[in-house]
Amino acid sequence: MPTIRRYRPTDRAAVAEICIRTGDAGGDASAKYRDPGLLPTIYALPYVEHEPELAFVLDDDGMAVGYVLGTADTSAFVSWFRRVWLPTVEVRYPPPPSSARTPDDELSAALHRPERMLVAQVADHPAHLHIDLLPGYQGAGHGRALVGEFLGALRGAGVAQMHLSMSRRNTGARAFYDRLGFREVAAPDVPGAAFLVRDTLAP
Ligand SMILES: CC(C)(COP(=O)(O)OP(=O)(O)OC[C@H]1O[C@@H](n2cnc3c(N)ncnc32)[C@H](O)[C@@H]1OP(=O)(O)O)[C@@H](O)C(=O)NCCC(=O)NCCS
Numbered sequence: 084m085p086t087i088r089r090y091r092p093t094d095r096a097a098v099a100e101i102c103i104r105t106g107d108a109g110g111d112a113s114a115k116y117r118d119p120g121l122l123p124t125i126y127a128l129p130y131v132e133h134e135p136e137l138a139f140v141l142d143d144d145g146m147a148v149g150y151v152l153g154t155a156d157t158s159a160f161v162s163w164f165r166r167v168w169l170p171t172v173e174v175r176y177p178p179p180p181s182s183a184r185t186p187d188d189e190l191s192a193a194l195h196r197p198e199r200m201l202v203a204q205v206a207d208h209p210a211h212l213h214i215d216l217l218p219g220y221q222g223a224g225h226g227r228a229l230v231g232e233f234l235g236a237l238r239g240a241g242v243a244q245m246h247l248s249m250s251r252r253n254t255g256a257r258a259f260y261d262r263l264g265f266r267e268v269a270a271p272d273v274p275g276a277a278f279l280v281r282d283t284l285a286p
Contacts, residue, residue: 085148085220087232090131090138097147098131098140099123105215108252121176121190126213127152129168133160139232141216141225148220151229153212155242157200164197202248204270208280210237210245230263237283246280248273 090098102123106112113119130152131138141149154160178195179188193199200211212233216225237245247265249256257277264286265279 085141085143085225087139087225087228088142090135090140090147090150090152092135094140094147094150095128095131098127098138098150098152101147101150101215101217102127102213104217108250109256115186116190117185117187118176121187121194124172124176125190125194127215129160129164130154130213132168133163137233137236139229139236141220141229143220149214149216149225149229151212151214151233153210153233153245153247155210155237155240157209157211157246158206161197161200164200169195169197199273202246202270202273202278204268205246205278205280208244208246210242210283211247212245213247226259227263234281234283243283244280245283246278248276248278251275251277 099120103113103119104111106119106122106126107115112122116122127150134152134154137155138150138152140147172194176191176194179191205211212230214226214229214233216229234245237243246268247260249260251257252275260279263281265281268278268280270276270278
């Protein structure tokens with residue numbers, strides 16, 4: 084029976100792999116990008132580097148098969164991403180050309196513009212998260228339990244409000260968040276994305 088535990092540095096490669104296997108609106112993104120390593124460089128690894136205390140994994144026999152990770156303070160995370168994270172990764176991932184919009188270019192643009200995470204409509208919900216489980220571990224209650232761990236950690240840190248952004252194509256995840264008490268906030272400037280918020284103190 085898989086169990087939830089805190090993230091450890093030895094989970095890093097498994098976390099990156101899970102991010103790739105679920106990175107195309109919940110489906111496998113490995114064939115979508117020339118270098119799929121860009122996905123975890125944006126959406127998973129900076130979080131475990133910056134706030135490992137907010138990262139939890141689903142462990143099956145010593146192997147991470149799912150995770151929830153995030154930040155308590157999106158604004159502080161964005162500053163750190165620009166100042167510390169980007170310089171460490173931009174040798175491997177230089178800025179994209181201004182034309183030629185391949186899927187890799189789109190991702191690279193996201194990497195090089197961390198300020199995209201500062202969305203006015205959710206600024207009063209400072210924390211945000213990402214959650215992904217390998218396909219064989221979905222639909223068994225682990226996602227609910229992982230979000231519960233994350234919310235508990237936020238409450239322990241005195242953070243009362245959180246948000247997340249997701250692809251509107253990911254209808255399964257949207258049903259999941261609805262079941263967990265998230266509600267949508269309109270943010271029409273970000274096409275294709277839905278922004279959901281939740282009070283960490285709500286049951
Ligand atoms: C989305 C995800 C994190 C949900 O975790 P999960 O373990 O599969 O979900 P759970 O089993 O904990 O489900 C919790 C509730 O959500 C509902 N739910 C979960 N997935 C659902 C789906 N695809 N359609 C409808 N309802 C769903 C469950 O029925 C359950 O409801 P209940 O507890 O009231 O009976 C997981 O499926 C996943 O990692 N998917 C691929 C990656 C992804 O899309 N990540 C989110 C990116 S925004």
